[in-house]
Amino acid sequence: MTGLVLRDISKRFGATTVVDQVQLTVPEGGFVCLLGPSGCGKTTLLRMIAGLEAPSTGAVWLDGEDITAVPTHQRNLGMVFQSLALFPHLSVGENIAYPLRIRGRSRAEQARRTEELLNLIHLPGFGDRPVAKLSGGQRQRVAIARALALSPRLFLLDEPLSALDAKLREAMQVELRQLQQRLGITTIVVTHDQREAMTMADLVVVMGEGRIRQVAAPIEIYRHPADAFVADFIGSTNLIELQLDANGRAWAFGCALPGLLAQGPGRATLSIRPEDLQLTAPGDGAPVGRVSFVRDLGATIETFVEVGGKVLVAVTTPRARAQAQPGDAVGVVLPPENCVVLAS
Amino acid sequence: MRREPPRRAADYAPLVFPALMLLVFFVVPFGTMVAVSFFRRQPGGFYTPDFVLGNYERFLSPFFGNVLAFSLALATLAAICAVALAFPFTYLLTRRPRRVQTRWLIGLLSLLSLSEVIIGFAWSTLFSRTAGITNLLVALGLMSQPRALLPSFGAVLTGMVYQALPYAVLVLYPALVRLDPTLIEAARTLGAHPARAFFNVVVPALRSTIVAALIMVFVFELGSYLLPQILGRPQHWTLSVLITDQAIYQSNMPFAAAMALFLVLLSLALVGLTLLIGRKEGAA
Numbered sequence: 001m002t003g004l005v006l007r008d009i010s011k012r013f014g015a016t017t018v019v020d021q022v023q024l025t026v027p028e029g030g031f032v033c034l035l036g037p038s039g040c041g042k043t044t045l046l047r048m049i050a051g052l053e054a055p056s057t058g059a060v061w062l063d064g065e066d067i068t069a070v071p072t073h074q075r076n077l078g079m080v081f082q083s084l085a086l087f088p089h090l091s092v093g094e095n096i097a098y099p100l101r102i103r104g105r106s107r108a109e110q111a112r113r114t115e116e117l118l119n120l121i122h123l124p125g126f127g128d129r130p131v132a133k134l135s136g137g138q139r140q141r142v143a144i145a146r147a148l149a150l151s152p153r154l155f156l157l158d159e160p161l162s163a164l165d166a167k168l169r170e171a172m173q174v175e176l177r178q179l180q181q182r183l184g185i186t187t188i189v190v191t192h193d194q195r196e197a198m199t200m201a202d203l204v205v206v207m208g209e210g211r212i213r214q215v216a217a218p219i220e221i222y223r224h225p226a227d228a229f230v231a232d233f234i235g236s237t238n239l240i241e242l243q244l245d246a247n248g249r250a251w252a253f254g255c256a257l258p259g260l261l262a263q264g265p266g267r268a269t270l271s272i273r274p275e276d277l278q279l280t281a282p283g284d285g286a287p288v289g290r291v292s293f294v295r296d297l298g299a300t301i302e303t304f305v306e307v308g309g310k311v312l313v314a315v316t317t318p319r320a321r322a323q324a325q326p327g328d329a330v331g332v333v334l335p336p337e338n339c340v341v342l343a344s
Numbered sequence: 345m346r347r348e349p350p351r352r353a354a355d356y357a358p359l360v361f362p363a364l365m366l367l368v369f370f371v372v373p374f375g376t377m378v379a380v381s382f383f384r385r386q387p388g389g390f391y392t393p394d395f396v397l398g399n400y401e402r403f404l405s406p407f408f409g410n411v412l413a414f415s416l417a418l419a420t421l422a423a424i425c426a427v428a429l430a431f432p433f434t435y436l437l438t439r440r441p442r443r444v445q446t447r448w449l450i451g452l453l454s455l456l457s458l459s460e461v462i463i464g465f466a467w468s469t470l471f472s473r474t475a476g477i478t479n480l481l482v483a484l485g486l487m488s489q490p491r492a493l494l495p496s497f498g499a500v501l502t503g504m505v506y507q508a509l510p511y512a513v514l515v516l517y518p519a520l521v522r523l524d525p526t527l528i529e530a531a532r533t534l535g536a537h538p539a540r541a542f543f544n545v546v547v548p549a550l551r552s553t554i555v556a557a558l559i560m561v562f563v564f565e566l567g568s569y570l571l572p573q574i575l576g577r578p579q580h581w582t583l584s585v586l587i588t589d590q591a592i593y594q595s596n597m598p599f600a601a602a603m604a605l606f607l608v609l610l611s612l613a614l615v616g617l618t619l620l621i622g623r624k625e626g627a628a
Contacts, residue, residue: 052529072532073541085530089548099534150535 002063003028004049004154004186009058011044018044020210021058026203028063029184031177033197036207037233042190043158045207049188050156051075062153077154078147082162084139086131092142093118093127099149117145120179137168144176148183155180155187161196173199194234198222206230222273228342231271238277238312240334242268242341250341252334253287253308259336269342274315276338279303279330286331291324307332381601391598399602408586408603415582416610418572419565422504427557429505430512435546437513438521449517452510460507464574467503468494471575499575504568508561515560519553555622559615566611583607 004026011019019041026032034042047053049060051072059068067075086095094101096117097110105113118124121141126134134142140160147155160176161169177200180187191197197204198218206213206221206229214226225231228239243251244267250260252270260270282288289307296318303314303324312332324330350356384394402408437448458466470476471493478490493499527549531541547554569584583603591600 050533052532072529073535073537075533076535077533079530079533081526081530083524083526085524085526087527087531087545087549089551098531098536102531102535102540146534156533 003030004188005061006045006049007059007061009045009048009055009060011041011048011053012056018210019048019055022212024205024212024215026186026188028186030203031180031187031201032189032203032205033201034188034190034205034207035194035197035233036192036213038192040207041210042192042207046156046158046188046190049154050077050079075154076150076152077156078150078152079155080143080147080157080160082159084143084163086139086143086146088131090131091127092123092129092131092134095131095142096127096146096149098146103150113149117149120148121145136164137172140164140172144179148185151183151185153186155185157187157189159190159192161191162193169196170199176200206233208233224340225271225342228269228271231340231342235273236313237271237273239342240270240272240310240312242270244268253332255285255287257334257336257339260334260339260341270334271340271342272334272338274302274313276335277312277314278333278335279305279314279316279324280333282329282331284331284333286333288329289332291326291328291330293326294324296323303330305330305332377601378605380597381605383598385596385598390595399598400606402599403602403606408583411581411583411586412607412610414580415566415584415607416614418500418504418580418582419562419568422501422508422565423558423561425501425505426508426512426561427516427554430509430516430557431547431554432542434513434516434520435542438517438523439525445521449514452513455510460568460570463507464503464571467499467506467571468574471499471502494575495577495580497576497580500572500580503571503575504565507568507571508564511564512557512561515557516550516553519550523550552622555618559618563611563615566607 004024006022006024009019009022010017022045024032034045036042044053048055051067051070055068059066061067062075087098090098093114096114100110100113114127115124118126121144123138123141123145126138126142131139131142140163143160144157147157157176161172164172173196176189180200189196189200201218203215204218204221205215206226208229214221214230216224216226221230221234225234225237231237232239240252242257244265245251246265250257250268250270280286287307289305289312291303292306292311293304295302295304299317300315301318301323303316305312305314314332379393380391381399382395382397383391384396384398385391437445440448473490473492476490476493478487478493481487482490523546527545528538528541531545532538536544566582567584569582569588572581572585584607587600587603587607590596590603
């Protein structure tokens, strides 16, 4: 089968397990984001795919071939490092042509391909400039062009946009995604930024403590997180303790939540996104809380409500309703269609 | 920290002490040497103040020309060998854990406490027929009988490279330790064999550091005068040996001063030339 397959990959450094039995299939032409907090093993996993680290156990398969023992320089991949790793002693053009030079391509072909790539990254005519004279965004593009020079089978990026300022980063995310779609190249990006993952990926792999927590499309991960870790890491969420009785009804803050069914009896965790949480006038049998803080950001208003010792956050647009003031008593409505009951 | 340009005379006060030290311990002795190089030698005695160019004229003979050329060639070769050995060694050292690096660096620093005399006699023992390394090769069956490896040019070169190696490592170490390790990884992902990546990424990225190390070792080796005498034949003696000989044994201070001055000027010119070439290449 084509694409990248990771079979039971683990990596141990001494007594610590950094990557723990990872199974993953990346379809050919897919764009996958490895997403997780720092230290979750995502970069180590990427380095094992690149061959820069050897897995302690498991195998890496690419296009139906076991490449676990193939050294990095024979894997035909392009990688963009967090530091970009542009060669300081070479010009922009020489950097991009480096992989072609290594493979002994003719000067004419090197020049033609470099020209082509400079156009692709919207930097035509930059070939003779020294790398040190470029801006952050331009260096980023050069690193991408260099990685793509040989039309690799696999395109790997390790936190590629983390050095850029917020605005440029968002623009580059879109550009990178469009570039990948145009070239149809199998791409894996490591990131800790969930916005980045949601902008670019068609498949998000959430990692935590060396293990894969969930693999799904970005919106699926946002709407239906597999567990509390994923729900908390992807965007912000309210996690609420649920009591389930024998009849399958769910209780929170001493009130029954109508329409929410789950296997009971026992306990569970409910996740509801701040934009789904609704605030009403107290009464109607909904849990009642007190507004503790209001953060008015202009485009949105975040209302912090204290209910039963826990602070919940509701996000609304300013026009949606009259603004609550700190100290007001409000009813907290949890619309069942927007609630996700997580396995504990 | 804001720095203002000095305005009043008092602002220069912190410079007085270093300037004084430099004057007393460097400018005055060097000036004396320059002056003495033009003095007239008093045969059997010392010298009398005068202004003659005879000391420099005598220097322009084929004999001293050959010695000078040999000294420069030896220092150049020793510098190239020392840096060529130190560079890969230091590179590999910087890839080791911090603890290992510290131990090696302490070991190398302690080598600097060895004087040229000790290094010279240690190597002369190692290269001797009776107690030298050839005995080891015989024991291993690689040689039929032990032989003396000195006096020879190889012995002189070995001693000098050994002496310069710690300096070369210490000059290269800071730059290599700061080198981004992802540079070589990037080259590998782009299809370069690790050895090839080392030569066309690490070496060129640190070109100015390598040039600095070469110059430092070269200048250091120019002053070497004990090792050529201990490990070499008279034809392996450097200009420094002749200067010592003239100054101390022949009591010909003016001629020794003229040679020393010439050596200083020539090495300064060579260093300047190297830097100039380096800058031109960097700009191109």
